[in-house]
Amino acid sequence: MRRIVATENVTLDGIMQAPGREDEDTRGGFEHGGWAPAYDDAIKGEAVGRGMASTGAMLFGRGTYEDFYSVWPNRGDNPFTGFLNSIQKYVVSRTLVEPPSWENSTLLSGEGAATVAALKKEDGPDIAIIGSGALVRSLAAHGLIDEYVLLIHPVVFGSGQRLFPDGATYANFDLVDSVSTSKGVVIATFKLK
Numbered sequence: 001m002r003r004i005v006a007t008e009n010v011t012l013d014g015i016m017q018a019p020g021r022e023d024e025d026t027r028g029g030f031e032h033g034g035w036a037p038a039y040d041d042a043i044k045g046e047a048v049g050r051g052m053a054s055t056g057a058m059l060f061g062r063g064t065y066e067d068f069y070s071v072w073p074n075r076g077d078n079p080f081t082g083f084l085n086s087i088q089k090y091v092v093s094r095t096l097v098e099p100p101s102w103e104n105s106t107l108l109s110g111e112g113a114a115t116v117a118a119l120k121k122e123d124g125p126d127i128a129i130i131g132s133g134a135l136v137r138s139l140a141a142h143g144l145i146d147e148y149v150l151l152i153h154p155v156v157f158g159s160g161q162r163l164f165p166d167g168a169t170y171a172n173f174d175l176v177d178s179v180s181t182s183k184g185v186v187i188a189t190f191k192l193k
Helices: 044-054 061-072 080-086 112-121 133-141
Strands: 004-013 057-061 088-092 105-108 129-130 147-152 174-179 188-193
Touching: 004 044, 044 080, 044 129, 044 133, 044 147, 044 174, 044 188, 057 061, 057 112, 057 133, 061 088, 088 112, 105 112, 105 129, 112 133
Parallel strands: 004 129, 004 147, 057 088, 057 129, 088 105
Antiparallel strands: 147 188, 174 188
């Protein structure tokens, strides 16, 4: 059975909305977009790269897939570009039409939890999720995420889309690894019990 590993940038109060760019996700009037890059360092970059390299496929919600596709395919100034272009990408969506535009992309249409549960049962490499908050919350509610790598940033916003919202399904985890960066980010890896 394949495992699903979610790697997520979060704040101390659990906000995961728009870590990469100011205009990434302004839903709900969120005004703090682009908060994570200020905390980048070699340790954080290595952890993200190691997480992606330890899996053989990626899983996206529609919004994150479209955001990644708008940035990564032609970006030559980054070591992640070749990896992201060549890896198998699965896109969970009820609104996309086949085929997704990015090379090595497969559409998983229908009810997300059911299609991902079926994907997990197939033979193949483990699957990484980066971002895709709505998808992560939906899969977590069904116990489909096996491991979380949380990059916990030393900042609090008080509002925004949280990784685990009020009313989230109960889950219990083991902390299996942790490291802190030179900029105060704690990278903690939790496995579902």
